[in-house]
Amino acid sequence: MPADTPQTVTGVSIPFLEWLGARLVKAEGGVSEVRMAILPEHRNSWQVCHGGVLMTLLDAAMATAARSLHPELRGSATVDMTTSFVRPGQSDTLFATGKCYHRSTTMAFCEGEVRDEAGELVARSSGTFKYIKKRSEQGVDG
Known part of the structure; x- marks a missing residue:
């Protein structure tokens, strides 16, 4: 994705997703979707999607789902994340979905x-996220 096309959720750019080549498709009402074309550099020695890439997609999908429920805040930080790898991510495109099933004023659960092009489950995760508020007009998180 070109560097001049920032992806935003509630007005916040997500540079790492852009660099990775992932695309935020949706983030509203506690639900999100991230899509990614899997390139050779995203694969491991078995030529399937690297587990770190899968965890990044899951983390981004869950964090943006949480963030979509608190648009006045700058973002969320991962506190805890547990991932189960179900099958190899072999397709050329993977789809990550996130859902916030409970939130408080400071935390989101x-x-x-992650599913492949055939709709098969590749990995599943749960996570806890802390909402991060703006500290100043400069947008510094705290």
Whole structure:
């Protein structure tokens, strides 16, 4: 994705997703979707999607789902994340979805899935996220 096309959720750019080549498709009402074309550099020695890439997709999907429920805040930080790898991510495109199933004023509890082009489950995750408020007009998180 070109560097001049920032992806935003509630007005916040997500540079790492852009660099990775992932695309935020949706983030509203506690639900999100991230899509990614899997390139050779995203694969491991078995030529399937690297587990770190899968965890990144899950983390981004869950965090943006949480963030979509608190648009006045700058973002969320991962506190805890547990992932189960179900099958190899072999397709050329993977789809991650995130859902915030409970939130408080400071925390969000989420679940996420990565599926392949056939709709088969590749990985599943749950996570806890802390909401981060703006500290100043400069946008510094705290």
